[in-house]
Amino acid sequence: MFDLNQPRRRWFPVIVLAVIATCVVVQLKFWSVDMPLLLRVQDRAPLDPNAPFLRASVVYFPIDKVDEAEDQLRWSHRAWSMMLASQPPSWRTDFVIFSEADLDIFNELNCTRALRETAADASKCIVVHYTTVRTADFGYAGADPINVVAMDSPATALYDYLLRTDIDTMVTPAFATWRPSQLTTGIDGA
Numbered sequence: 001m002f003d004l005n006q007p008r009r010r011w012f013p014v015i016v017l018a019v020i021a022t023c024v025v026v027q028l029k030f031w032s033v034d035m036p037l038l039l040r041v042q043d044r045a046p047l048d049p050n051a052p053f054l055r056a057s058v059v060y061f062p063i064d065k066v067d068e069a070e071d072q073l074r075w076s077h078r079a080w081s082m083m084l085a086s087q088p089p090s091w092r093t094d095f096v097i098f099s100e101a102d103l104d105i106f107n108e109l110n111c112t113r114a115l116r117e118t119a120a121d122a123s124k125c126i127v128v129h130y131t132t133v134r135t136a137d138f139g140y141a142g143a144d145p146i147n148v149v150a151m152d153s154p155a156t157a158l159y160d161y162l163l164r165t166d167i168d169t170m171v172t173p174a175f176a177t178w179r180p181s182q183l184t185t186g187i188d189g190a
Helices: 008-030 063-084 104-108 143-150 173-177
Strands: 040-043 053-061 091-099 125-129 161-164 182-185
Touching: 053 063, 053 143, 063 091, 063 104, 063 173, 143 161
Parallel strands: 053 091, 053 161, 091 125
Antiparallel strands: 040 182
16 A cells, blocks of 8 residues: 555555546446436437427425425426417427425426326426435435436436426526527536
């Protein structure tokens, strides 16, 4: 082994190389091409704007901050419902909320627990029961908002595109006709 009491310039490169090697091993062992959090770019040819297009705005509702989250959800839901009036007739955009609790606000917003069955169904607000990944040993608060789209779920299976967003984020009317020609996943904050 090496003596940590030696000057930093001697052991620092060893630690850096060990961290890089560990990251490479973890990525190769645990990340597969099927895992949605890998960086992937998918090019699509320009499509007919009148062609059916199915997408969802997916949020995680944090039950540890219900009062604050309810206000944010109301605004986010309002922006989504206003955007629907401007989207093309053959497009569908659902507002999908993953939550650990069944709260009154979901009924107030006319959300349903019935998942989308076909692309022809009208756009709707859907609430999906979710079990948190946080534990006493793993308390990272940012895990649940990401995990709701990383896990395989029947609630998100039918969509062409998912917009994973935070509960305090609102879509604008410009989103009504926005269809990405290129999709990049796996970069947080980029």
